[in-house]
Amino acid sequence: PEHLDWHGSEQRYIEDKLQLVTGAAPRVAVLNAADPHLAALSLPGSDVVWFNQPQGWHMRGDIVHRGGQAVFDTRNTPLPGRHNRGNLCAVLAALEALGLDAVALAPAVQDFRPLPNRLQRIGQADGLTYVNDSISTTPHASLAALECFAGQRIALLVGGHDRGLDWTDFMQHMAHDVPPVEIVTMGSNGPRIHAMLQPLADAGRFGLHAAADLPDAMSLARRALGEQGGVVLLSPGAPSYGAYRDYVARGRHFAELAGFDPDTISAIPGIGIA
Template structure:
């Protein structure tokens, strides 16, 4: 479905976040006479009215099947689950659902695209791919789930050689065929949106079905098993491809780059680089020409971001960590240091048993559990008779104050929640800024993602 197909239809835009605003703006540019209904909260309606003016109606009640049936097409924001009963009922009644991502792909069938997804590391990997492509002489657009809706770049006048698009599990089903689809990894996440782990995995793997060439993590047996029939699959993390061993990046048996040259901390980020190199190789470029430029890549905000040192303690913001696996990788990257780690947030029912095993085998200095699932995490950790200090606090401010008391000089205070932020914050970036401010740093100085957009 293209934007022109909305003309004369009863159209609703569901959600007034950045994706919803981008969809409204695109419809207005392409179809200035088209009337649209915005489905949003009363507060969002108050925000929207001064900017949207005429041509927009507002529905501020919680959408239900009967309400959605009154529209021909609903442009849904990614955060709204496709499995809500109201959505399922409306689809069955003939209502068509689309999204900003789907509309962009329909408008750009000839775009050369590398699409990136994965439970963790997808933003860093996407930004790495764009960085390496640009240093290979290409004009590249970096957009999608990384923070810039695709529709905001819909009518750019620039000739773009390649698109690097980050897709969340909410968006993978909305992509059209892409030149390269990269699946970084799959762990358990977003069960509140997808309903079950199996559905989450299946939704992620939709990208494999639309990728002309699939790049996949060869270190994940489940991912290997589920993609074995792909006709053009390339693996990273295996000894015959781009992989990490003995502190180096390798291509097969060829030693390529000392990972100490990277500004990205941790072996997991070195593996993200292997994924990026495999993707640009699949895109038809020489990865060896791009590889030296990996050393100049700046880590993204809120991803193991070193804020600095105050009173002899190093503060690290890893607010983007929304799974226990991501928190484990953060702790691994800080091996040998006295770390107080702050975990917990919005409870999606994810299993923390693997985290418990990790901290039992590799005890940090302290764990402070907070947020809506903090009590559950603390109770699980306490069952293993922890060899580290285990504390529980409700809010981030109290957790930071306690961490400051617990952590010795030369130690690290790490915010790596392993959970979303929605219990107390608007999003992970809001949580990261709050952490920086509580620590004593300028929260506005850590916000920007280098390279987003067209360059």
């Protein structure tokens, strides 16, 4: 749903993406066995390396395995969330497809530094942990971010440019899973999200607050979490258009409002971007 403005429909998006293997006929295709679209493919012209299946690279709980061999525990890596740690299986399968010793290379992930604006812990202050997930521009991305901090007191900052995306699945998770303790809505689609969440808030599922903008949202989140502390999570599930130039500018403003240097949190080591 992230790219409907270009592809027109989710089905067309899938068809277009599959052309990378069905039309381009790569010598080697590294594919996710857990994806039904990929698992159903017939690629007679390509050698297929599968991950997320018992014979290849896959995860069992938090442990990455190569077949029956346990290789390393992902809980000690700087990658937040099972979805990100699960991506390691794709990386390791690709390395192996290139003829490299992926088992020997796997420990290098311990030194990985995640990119800015992607579930980025920018620091702690006054009992609060600030997490910048400004690149989250779909409701499903916000759900993935919440999963990363399950069990903690979370104030979720959600909302932004309204592309008309369906938030029904997000609402279902808020109704049936363990929700954040506080949700602050903002942006042009903030009122729509707020209205959908209001019945759940009225039932005591979480605290619900409407903010005029990001500074207001930060103030409301801090006040709502109070002295017990917790996580202030910017994972808006929507683009930044209208309020900011892009998600980077939104993330930088979030860092600044939290009391951290936006230049420091935006830097990408090694490629000269700050």
